[in-house]
Amino acid sequence: MTFPFMEIVRMIEVPGGFFERLQSIALVIWIMALFTSTSLYQLLAVKIINDIFSPHQKVSWLSTAIVFISFIIAFLPENIxxxxxxxxxxxxxxxxxxxxxxxxxxxxxxxxxxxxxxxxxxx
CATH class of the missing domain: 1.20.5 (Single alpha-helices involved in coiled-coils or other helix-helix interfaces)
Structure with missing residues (x-):
């Protein structure tokens, strides 16, 4: 099972038939949670690296570099x-x-x- 959370959501049924598929709602909530946590990690990485290497000046390109490196690392693996x-x-x-x-x-x-x-x- 690759994504157990989605498998569990697929099993849930709401009586009354108001929501046919809860997967789309769960996926939206899951993506929002992932986005907020990744944004926080990126912000902390920029803050920590900036405090360590240049504490007296603000480096404006550091956030872009971290996002670019994260983007490249995300596309390295080709399968699960x-x-x-x-x-x-x-x-x-x-x-x-x-x-x-x-x-x-x-x-x-x-x-x-x-x-x-x-x-x-x-x-």
């Missing part, structure tokens, strides 16, 4: 299997990006506590 592979590789990359610096930070603090007598007095 490649899309799942791309999603899992991005997930592993994100986990690595998150936990490797945290591990290095803990390792650095541990090494500094072990070697520095001033840090031992703080314990």
């Amino acid at each position: 299997t490649e899309l799942e592979k791309l999603g899992s590789s991005i997930t592993y990359y994100g986990i690595g990006i998150t936990f490797v610096p945290i591990g290095f930070g803990f390792l650095t603090v541990w090494m500094r506590k072990k070697t520095s007598p001033a840090m031992r007095s703080l314990d």
Whole structure:
């Protein structure tokens, strides 16, 4: 089952026959939710990248570049299997990006506590 949400909506029947097909309504709501969440992710990406690389000036082309890169990445997979592979590789990359610096930070603090007598007095 590729899209379980749509399969569940397809099974729902409203008594009275007022709504014959709830799929179109559910699809509209689903697309609106996806659009708002993607817009928020894009806004946060622009804000974070702008704060990290140029905190004192506003970069006007950054939003366009992020949208273009996202657009290119969206057309890389040709079928659902490649899309799942791309999603899992991005997930592993994100986990690595998150936990490797945290591990290095803990390792650095541990090494500094072990070697520095001033840090031992703080314990």
